[in-house]
Amino acid sequence: MNTTPNNADVLQKTQEFLQRLIIDIADIASLQQVLRFHEHRYYVLHQPLISDTEYDHLYQQLVRLEQQYPAAVTPDSPTQRVGSDLNEGFTTVQHLVPMLSLENSYNAEDLRDWDRKNREAAGTDAITYCIEPKFDGASISLIYESDRLVRAATRGDGVQGDDITNNAKRIKSIPLTAPFSNYGIEQIEIRGEVIMRKDAFETFNQKQAELGLPLLANPRNAASGSLRMKNPAEVAKRNLEAFLYNVSYINAKQPNRTPQSHAESLQMLWDCGFRSPQQEKQVVTGIDAVIAHVLAFEAQRDTLPYEIDGMVIKVNSHHLQEQLGMTSHHPRWAIAFKFKARQATTTLLGVEFQVGRTGAVTPVAKLAPVAIGGVTVSSISIHNEEYIKEKDLRIGDRVLIERAGDVIPQIVQSLPDARNGSEQPIVFPTHCPVCNSILHKPEGEAVWRCINPDCKAQVVERIIHFVSKDAMDIRSLGEANVRKFFELALLTQIPGIYTLNFDAISTLEGFGKKSIDNLKAAIEASKQQPLYRLLYGLGIRFVGETTAKTIANHVTHLLELKQYSIEQLMQLEDIGPKVATSIYEFFQAPESITLLEQLETLGLQLTNTKKPAAQGDGQLQGKTFLFTGTLTQMKRSEAEALVEANGGKLLSGVSSKLNYLIVGDDAGSKLEKAKKINTISILTEAEFLHMVQSTTNN
Ligand code: IVH
Numbered sequence: 151m152n153t154t155p156n157n158a159d160v161l162q163k164t165q166e167f168l169q170r171l172i173i174d175i176a177d178i179a180s181l182q183q184v185l186r187f188h189e190h191r192y193y194v195l196h197q198p199l200i201s202d203t204e205y206d207h208l209y210q211q212l213v214r215l216e217q218q219y220p221a222a223v224t225p226d227s228p229t230q231r232v233g234s235d236l237n238e239g240f241t242t243v244q245h246l247v248p249m250l251s252l253e254n255s256y257n258a259e260d261l262r263d264w265d266r267k268n269r270e271a272a273g274t275d276a277i278t279y280c281i282e283p284k285f286d287g288a289s290i291s292l293i294y295e296s297d298r299l300v301r302a303a304t305r306g307d308g309v310q311g312d313d314i315t316n317n318a319k320r321i322k323s324i325p326l327t328a329p330f331s332n333y334g335i336e337q338i339e340i341r342g343e344v345i346m347r348k349d350a351f352e353t354f355n356q357k358q359a360e361l362g363l364p365l366l367a368n369p370r371n372a373a374s375g376s377l378r379m380k381n382p383a384e385v386a387k388r389n390l391e392a393f394l395y396n397v398s399y400i401n402a403k404q405p406n407r408t409p410q411s412h413a414e415s416l417q418m419l420w421d422c423g424f425r426s427p428q429q430e431k432q433v434v435t436g437i438d439a440v441i442a443h444v445l446a447f448e449a450q451r452d453t454l455p456y457e458i459d460g461m462v463i464k465v466n467s468h469h470l471q472e473q474l475g476m477t478s479h480h481p482r483w484a485i486a487f488k489f490k491a492r493q494a495t496t497t498l499l500g501v502e503f504q505v506g507r508t509g510a511v512t513p514v515a516k517l518a519p520v521a522i523g524g525v526t527v528s529s530i531s532i533h534n535e536e537y538i539k540e541k542d543l544r545i546g547d548r549v550l551i552e553r554a555g556d557v558i559p560q561i562v563q564s565l566p567d568a569r570n571g572s573e574q575p576i577v578f579p580t581h582c583p584v585c586n587s588i589l590h591k592p593e594g595e596a597v598w599r600c601i602n603p604d605c606k607a608q609v610v611e612r613i614i615h616f617v618s619k620d621a622m623d624i625r626s627l628g629e630a631n632v633r634k635f636f637e638l639a640l641l642t643q644i645p646g647i648y649t650l651n652f653d654a655i656s657t658l659e660g661f662g663k664k665s666i667d668n669l670k671a672a673i674e675a676s677k678q679q680p681l682y683r684l685l686y687g688l689g690i691r692f693v694g695e696t697t698a699k700t701i702a703n704h705v706t707h708l709l710e711l712k713q714y715s716i717e718q719l720m721q722l723e724d725i726g727p728k729v730a731t732s733i734y735e736f737f738q739a740p741e742s743i744t745l746l747e748q749l750e751t752l753g754l755q756l757t758n759t760k761k762p763a764a765q766g767d768g769q770l771q772g773k774t775f776l777f778t779g780t781l782t783q784m785k786r787s788e789a790e791a792l793v794e795a796n797g798g799k800l801l802s803g804v805s806s807k808l809n810y811l812i813v814g815d816d817a818g819s820k821l822e823k824a825k826k827i828n829t830i831s832i833l834t835e836a837e838f839l840h841m842v843q844s845t846t847n848n
Contacts, residue, residue, distance in 0.1 A: 293337065
């Protein structure tokens with residue numbers, strides 16, 4: 151099918167089918183055409199315009215219609231063949247056994263239906279299944295003859311594939327020889343999936359970015375693209391890995407020595423040196439156990455080092471597999487259980503510009519709501535102007551979005567081929583959308599900023615940050631309440647938290663006596679929060695929790711920082727010029743000082759209560775410490791507390807700023823590094839304790 155003209159029409163039709171609940175016989179030809187179009191985009195051009203799930207959904211609709219109306223099945227219907235990934239430039243080879251696809255299931259009910267059919271066909275009460283991950287990569291077929299790898303092929307159209315033997319030989323987890331003769335096997339065809347691990351994918355993309363080369367979209371595209379590369383040496387660089395999960399053909403002298411079940415096949419593959427899912431597999435009896443296992447596995451999907459998009463459940467006994475047989479599309483003895491989709495396509499309806507706590511203006515894409523990974527997504531941050539340019543996003547575009555696990559949703563790419571010409575560029579504002587002051591973008595930064603400190607958007611975000619969990623932790627105030635009070639002008643600046651008009655609040659809906667008492671108590675308690683929390687809560691740019699701790703530990707009163715120069719600030723551990731400048735600027739601004747003085751008057755702690763008083767000043771005052779190895783007389787945390795209690799400071803790494811390295815058992819690289827810096831004193835645990843005791847007794 152020609153895909154260039156009129157993409158827009160097919161896409162419109164696609165959307166219509168995706169949104170309709172019922173597709174009927176009158177649409178069957180049109181649906182077949184739509185699916186053929188998307189197959190071509192996916193398998194030939196490698197530029198899909200819809201997500202896999204959307205494709206699957208339409209495909210299932212066609213299967214259903216064709217089952218109802220068998221007369222409507224045409225030889226070129228997408229259901230009559232498996233998708234093709236044949237590419238020019240490789241020799242086409244015949245698979246020994248057709249490489250079929252898998253039937254899909256999406257919920258427990260689908261699995262129960264499948265199990266019921268299996269039990270009926272087998273005439274048994276409970277069937278033993280082998281469950282393994284459904285690897286999200288590119289499928290591969292390998293043939294070994296007399297223990298030697300003689301051919302590797304892609305799946306192609308299922309009957310024929312591309313000969314990619316030279317590329318496969320560069321994948322280290324594919325053995326070039328394997329002792330199948332131990333099992334009396336002369337020739338064997340095995341199937342599996344080539345994948346790129348998440349870490350390899352990230353490293354690869356990082357290198358590409360450094361070289362200014364195009365990035366790979368996701369690990370799956372990375373794997374399938376890599377298999378078809380013309381230069382095998384390039385394949386080697388990509389750190390691919392192959393999971394081999396199926397034996398499709400065996401020619402053996404003594405068939406009784408060959409595996410009798412799927413689990414035994416995986417064991418044989420493992421023993422022959424393949425990365426079969428031997429450790430990942432689970433053998434269970436009965437469909438309830440299958441369902442429990444796949445659901446539990448889905449919950450831990452993100453902890454795996456590679457991507458999976460579901461589980462595959464296979465009837466374990468080979469004998470029973472043969473009895474169940476196959477359709478032209480898939481074996482009846484196996485089924486894929488697809489996890490919840492993480493990708494979807496939708497329309498970018500518009501862009502809103504939000505102003506954050508530091509004045510940064512962030513564009514947020516407003517999307518036609520779409521369900522993905524169990525939640526409905528209707529807006530996604532698109533970061534900055536550069537990002538918009540890079541992804542070539544326009545208002546009205548179809549976009550592919552992704553939500554992986556806990557990761558916040560992101561736009562993978564726009565789909566320019568789906569444009570009809572009415573799309574509009576995204577224009578960045580020149581003025582703050584909230585206070586209308588002119589936006590600034592310093593040299594070398596990606597972000598436009600509103601620099602008006604009184605900008606309402608910034609003020610409310612600053613209050614939200616101030617009360618947040620890691621700052622002053624005033625939980626009963628929370629983001630929603632801050633916004634509500636701010637809107638009603640009951641709270642207009644940070645100090646206002648401590649002078650809230652509770653009479654006015656008590657007239658609001660949802661604020662009974664109990665919640666007001668809680669709120670009062672939480673606000674009161676926050677006055678005693680340690681100094682670093684207050685400092686962090688001020689929301690000074692680049693001052694995270696750790697930096698706040700370092701600085702807070704260094705002063706007796708927060709306002710001392712008024713006297714610090716940038717150079718002095720840079721003397722503190724882990725504080726570089728950028729952070730130092732930001733802190734300096736904050737403490738030079740008269741409004742910052744007014745704010746801190748106000749807070750102190752309202753009863754907040756600006757003194758460092760943990761820090762020893764000035765004269766005594768702690769026996770380890772001015773000295774820096776680091777522990778390495780295992781301590782025997784006390785816990786690491788206790789030793790560290792001892793240092794701090796005596797006025798010493800802890801460092802996180804060995805550098806010339808370190809005075810003492812205390813070495814426990816099995817110390818490693820830190821000790822080696824410290825030995826090279828001759829200003830560092832290296833102490834044993836006993837020497838350290840002696841030092842603390844003798845100095846404290848003084
Ligand atoms: S078995 C005859 N097992 O999923 C049975 N397939 O959507 C052949 N896949 O074409 C497939 N992990 O590329 C099987 N553990 C696994 C799999 C797996 C991933 C792929 C395979 C197949 C596709 C079907």
